[in-house]
Amino acid sequence: MLDVNIDGVEQAVSTGSLPEWGRVDDLVVAAHERNSTCQDGSVADYIPELAQADPELFGVCVVDVDGGEHAAGDAAAEFSIQSISKAFVYALVCEEFGHQAIADLVGVNNTGLAFNSVIAIELNDGHPMNPMVNAGALATTALMRGLTAADQWEAIKSGLSSFAGRELELDQVVYRSEAATNTRNRAIAGLLESYGRIKRPPLEVVDVYTKQCSLRVSARDLAVMAATLADGGVNPVTGVRVVSAQVCRDTLAVLAANGLYERSGEWLFEIGLPGKSGVAGGLITIAPGKAGIGTFSPRLDQAGNSVRGQQATAYLSRVLGLNIFASAAKQPKDNTLNVD
Numbered sequence: 001m002l003d004v005n006i007d008g009v010e011q012a013v014s015t016g017s018l019p020e021w022g023r024v025d026d027l028v029v030a031a032h033e034r035n036s037t038c039q040d041g042s043v044a045d046y047i048p049e050l051a052q053a054d055p056e057l058f059g060v061c062v063v064d065v066d067g068g069e070h071a072a073g074d075a076a077a078e079f080s081i082q083s084i085s086k087a088f089v090y091a092l093v094c095e096e097f098g099h100q101a102i103a104d105l106v107g108v109n110n111t112g113l114a115f116n117s118v119i120a121i122e123l124n125d126g127h128p129m130n131p132m133v134n135a136g137a138l139a140t141t142a143l144m145r146g147l148t149a150a151d152q153w154e155a156i157k158s159g160l161s162s163f164a165g166r167e168l169e170l171d172q173v174v175y176r177s178e179a180a181t182n183t184r185n186r187a188i189a190g191l192l193e194s195y196g197r198i199k200r201p202p203l204e205v206v207d208v209y210t211k212q213c214s215l216r217v218s219a220r221d222l223a224v225m226a227a228t229l230a231d232g233g234v235n236p237v238t239g240v241r242v243v244s245a246q247v248c249r250d251t252l253a254v255l256a257a258n259g260l261y262e263r264s265g266e267w268l269f270e271i272g273l274p275g276k277s278g279v280a281g282g283l284i285t286i287a288p289g290k291a292g293i294g295t296f297s298p299r300l301d302q303a304g305n306s307v308r309g310q311q312a313t314a315y316l317s318r319v320l321g322l323n324i325f326a327s328a329a330k331q332p333k334d335n336t337l338n339v340d
């Protein structure tokens with residue numbers, strides 16, 4: 001890993017604020033309305049139960065770091081969290097093991113390949129590369145606190161519930177459907193074991209991972225979870241600290257690089273914020289120090305990212321002034337370029 005030589009350096013944060021309340025409300029409604037007729041993409045069907053989703057459902061929710069909520073459409077409809085769980089399990093494991101250990105063990109670099117790629121593991125000598133693709137997520141879940149797989153599952157369920165500020169439940173139907181068909185994830189876990197990257201029984205690790213992916217959430221839950229990452233690790237609705245501010249910073253960096261799989265570069269270019277998608281159609285986006293955004297719409301692009309979720313978020317990022325790369329000149333200057 002890079003030696004950044006910052007021992008003893010005090011950390012300051014860069015924040016800002018959202019526009020006034022009524023305007024955020026209007027813009028969330030507009031984000032929903034202007035994208036509601038889009039039919040692009042298709043519902044995931046490689047997990048049989050996900051193919052049953054109603055493709056018309058569409059919810060948008062913004063929760064600010066004061067706990068205020070702005071919602072439009074089907075923001076209360078529930079669905080399985082899927083890969084978005086990876087972000088929060090990573091944060092919980094990072095809280096336990098710290099910045100460096102997880103960076104060394106699991107990695108933080110983009111694979112440039114699909115979320116369930118086996119080639120990515122082989123190309124990198126068995127290294128899982130990052131916790132947001134299946135290989136790295138399985139390696140991360142394997143590190144979760146707990147003596148048995150059942151203990152690990154309980155710790156994950158209760159940790160993700162703290163992020164959401166309510167008790168999340170397992171979707172038994174989705175869990176059974178994925179457990180019966182997840183041969184590829186079993187192969188990935190076996191491969192990781194062969195490279196010494198997971199120390200627990202691989203099938204148990206896959207089972208805990210499948211359960212974490214099957215937790216039921218709504219777009220509103222996702223917005224609260226995202227807002228907790230935007231608020232230095234404190235859930236702004238319950239006031240409970242879930243993880244440290246350092247863990248949030250690390251998690252957001254990993255999401256910025258990897259949250260939308262092989263489309264992460266395009267996402268950052270258009271939206272300019274860390275985000276994470278899941279194949280059931282959920283999407284979280286984090287505006288550090290300002291707010292969390294949760295969207296739900298089941299039709300996905302080729303990489304497995306919700307189409308309308310990305311469109312609604314792109315709109316909100318622009319109109320709410322959230323893109324972390326956007327700046328304006330502090331002093332008005334004349335428009336001629338000075339090339340001296």
Ligand code: GLN
Binds near residue numbers: 083116
């Ligand atoms: N449970 C799913 C899987 O492992 C999650 C994938 C996703 O949301 N991209 O295939």
